[in-house]
Amino acid sequence: MNISILRSHNDEEQTYNVELENVTLLTLLNHIKTKIDPTLTYSHGCRSGVCGSCAVRVNGREQLMCEYKAQDGDTVEPVRNTRVIRDLVVDSSRVERFNRAGMAWSESSKEMNVSAEEMERIETQSDCILCTSCFSACPVYAANPDFIGPFALTRVWRYVNDPRETNSDAKMEAIQTNGIWDCTLCGACVPVCPQAIAPMQDIRMLRTKSGMLGYPDPTMNFGGGFDFGGWNF
Structure with missing residues (x-):
């Protein structure tokens, strides 16, 4: 199985070949870190889909690593709209x-x-x-x-x-x-x-x-022009 991971040190994808099948993405990344590349950095916690700390993007869609089953050709990157600390770890x-x-x-x-x-x-x-x-x-x-x-x-x-x-x-x-x-x-x-x-x-x-509760919708245009029975809309 080939999997590509966006690395932060050069902002480029690095592809790993792993001889594992039918495992979660978290299991696969643990294998890469312990057997292939100890510099790979990511977050995880409960391993049960409860803590939310292992969220990443896989093929352009957000997933929890402990729940997502890895597929050949997957591309993994950190979640968006926040600062990347290193690899798949972001500032919360x-x-x-x-x-x-x-x-x-x-x-x-x-x-x-x-x-x-x-x-x-x-x-x-x-x-x-x-x-x-x-x-x-x-x-x-x-x-x-x-x-x-x-x-x-x-x-x-x-x-x-x-x-x-x-x-x-x-x-x-x-x-x-x-x-x-x-x-x-x-x-x-x-x-x-x-x-x-x-x-x-x-x-x-x-x-x-x-x-x-009386809060106005700022997306509505109430700027004058129509008069209905004394009410100005």
Whole structure:
């Protein structure tokens, strides 16, 4: 099996021939590092598709190395939209900054009984493992490097729908700039999520909730011209 990996020291692909079949990409890279090239650098953790630390791009699509079955001719590169530290290892500080910008965590909550139906509404979003796959696939960063991002926004949707959360209004305010209105709703984030979360749909719902709270849609042009019964549109 031949596999090509983008190396950071020369920004070129290096091809390795490995006599392994029907193994995960992580197993294959471990073999390369221990048997062929100890300089190869990559990240991994749980090996169970839970921690999200082994996300890379394979043939132009985001994958978890511990889950993806390697194929002959695969090309592997680091996830996009972030700084490469070495080979397949990237700097995650930008991801952390966007989570802070969107207040994508439980900041304050109250003790109360939560029904099964209420928990079901946030169950899918709670499965986010912050693997950055949707962050890597998102094309918005090419135009707006300060975009909060699909990963953070889907977590915001999870917390503003948690009846125990007492600071939902602040979270909704935090995502009005460089947030929900900057998303193009292209859907590139949906198929790459290993947890089957649909950030695009969550962003749509956040837009609807924003409208109900009185936040204006900046993409709409309300600059005068039509008068309907005293209302100027």
